[in-house]
Amino acid sequence: MSAPPRIDRLSEQSAAEEASARVAGIRRQALFRDVNEQIRRIAASFAVEEPLQLVCECGQGDCLARLSVSPQDCEALRRFPSRFITRADHVCDDERVIREIADDRTDAPLARERRP
Numbered sequence: 658m659s660a661p662p663r664i665d666r667l668s669e670q671s672a673a674e675e676a677s678a679r680v681a682g683i684r685r686q687a688l689f690r691d692v693n694e695q696i697r698r699i700a701a702s703f704a705v706e707e708p709l710q711l712v713c714e715c716g717q718g719d720c721l722a723r724l725s726v727s728p729q730d731c732e733a734l735r736r737f738p739s740r741f742i743t744r745a746d747h748v749c750d751d752e753r754v755i756r757e758i759a760d761d762r763t764d765a766p767l768a769r770e771r772r773p
């Protein structure tokens with residue numbers, strides 16, 4: 658009985674690592690969405706009208722990018738639980754940009770809603 662070719666084991670390992678990274682990315686998105694939701698709720702309870710300082714909800718493990726988003730844009734985004742807000746350059750190939758949101762600090766389209 659011969660062992661499977663080395664290349665097969667490597668590709669299986671690579672697929673397992675890729676799946677593990679994807680799961681970690683999904684967990685991260687959910688965690689930062691919760692953090693941002695808490696920021697939004699607290700701001701709403703104090704009727705804050707200034708831009709909210711949110712954390713990027715992308716799936717990249719080391720991303721701590723900040724987004725400056727108006728309370729109105731944040732409120733509109735949260736009507737759709739399947740959507741996330743990320744920096745424009747943190748949208749993955751398998752995701753679709755739903756809407757661009759201007760970053761209030763620079764007035765440039767840095768933030769986007771996205772759906773995995």
Ligand SMILES: [Zn+2]
Pocket residue numbers: 713714715716717720721722743744747
């Ligand atoms: Zn990011």
